[in-house]
Amino acid sequence: MDKKIYLAPLQGFTDNVYRNAFHQIFKGVDKYFTPFIVFENDGSIRSGKMREVLPENNDMQNVVPQILVKDGDETNRMLDLLQELGHTTVNINLGCPFGPVVNRGRGSALLDNPDSIKDILKVATERKELAVSVKTRTGVADTNNFNSVIDIFNGHNLEEVIIHPRIATQQYNGEADFDYFTSIADKINAPLFYNGDISTKEMYANVIQKIPNIEGVMIGRGILMNPFLAEEIKGIQRTQEEKRQMVINLHNIILERYSLTMSGDAHIMAKMTAFWSYFSFMFPEQHKVFKAIKKCKRADKYMNMIHPMLLSYV
Ligand SMILES: Cc1cc2nc3c(=O)[nH]c(=O)nc-3n(C[C@H](O)[C@H](O)[C@H](O)COP(=O)(O)O)c2cc1C
DSSP: OOOEEEEOOOTTTSOHHHHHHHHHHOOOOOEEEOOOBOOOTTSOOOHHHHHHHOGGGSOTTTEEOEEOOSSHHHHHHHHHHHHHHTOOEEEEEEOOOOHHHHHTTOGGGGGGOHHHHHHHHHHHHTOTTSEEEEEEOSOSSSSTTHHHHHHHHHTSOOSEEEEOOOOGGGTTOSOOOHHHHHHHGGGOOSOEEEESOOOSHHHHHHHHHHOTTSOEEEESHHHHHOTTHHHHHTTOOOOHHHHHHHHHHHHHHHHHHHHHHSOSHHHHHHHHHHHHHHHGGGSTTHHHHHHHHHHOOOHHHHHHHHHHHHHTOO
């Protein structure tokens, strides 16, 4: 049976505009995860984050909302809101390594705080109508606590466990520790997903060959750099002309959506620059392409520049 492929959540990149455009054009991704939503200090949720979980912006069948919470109380409030919106799944973030998140006891900070993980998972899994998954790193400064975290996972009814085997202090540096992942894979009762640094079908094949029992993989930057990656892994064949049209469509749908929903060239160009920071890897002259886009501040200039560039995709 085919392994599953999930698109990783990347704040600022895999927003609803990207997810919907991607899903309209490309095959191969089985589920999409929203970037995390989180409470502000005053208990509100920013409108940009709310947009990510609203039913009108999502195909609710294949989108899992991700939450960043610090305890059972926040979890309860988040889940009330998500269930009211009609969500039937939730993913809990135990991995975000960013300072402001960690300082407030959320994300990867929880990996040093097993009581809070227990509290959060208890509250979440008590809701029988909700499927609960976790996405986790393997520690804060080292992996010493991770076996006890696994015991907590195994004590709850989790739909899936997704592991990105980096410790938080690593941020995104160095490599994901695939050997560590293989050493703990058998200990996890829930269906298991590997995440981290897969950017080619050969790398995917290597992961699956070494740990054939995993349910699938989650891929982030590899798909942003090559939107065909999931199709290539699943053996979906495309002609060059088809591929060129898909690349152009992905770009155009995203541009159209941002142009309709955002006001002012600066905002639109900021979103398009973020998109191109990965998408430019599709083009032989990646650095030149990205440099030109970064410099461009006006949407009309951008339009003139972009079409020859898109057509240069071979
Ligand atoms: C800019 C950026 C934003 C991210 N935002 C999130 C997020 O909101 N939630 C989350 O669980 N992981 C987030 N991640 C981590 C990714 O989901 C993923 O675990 C990581 O990039 C490793 O996978 P990859 O090598 O396939 O990209 C983010 C990563 C980056 C680089």
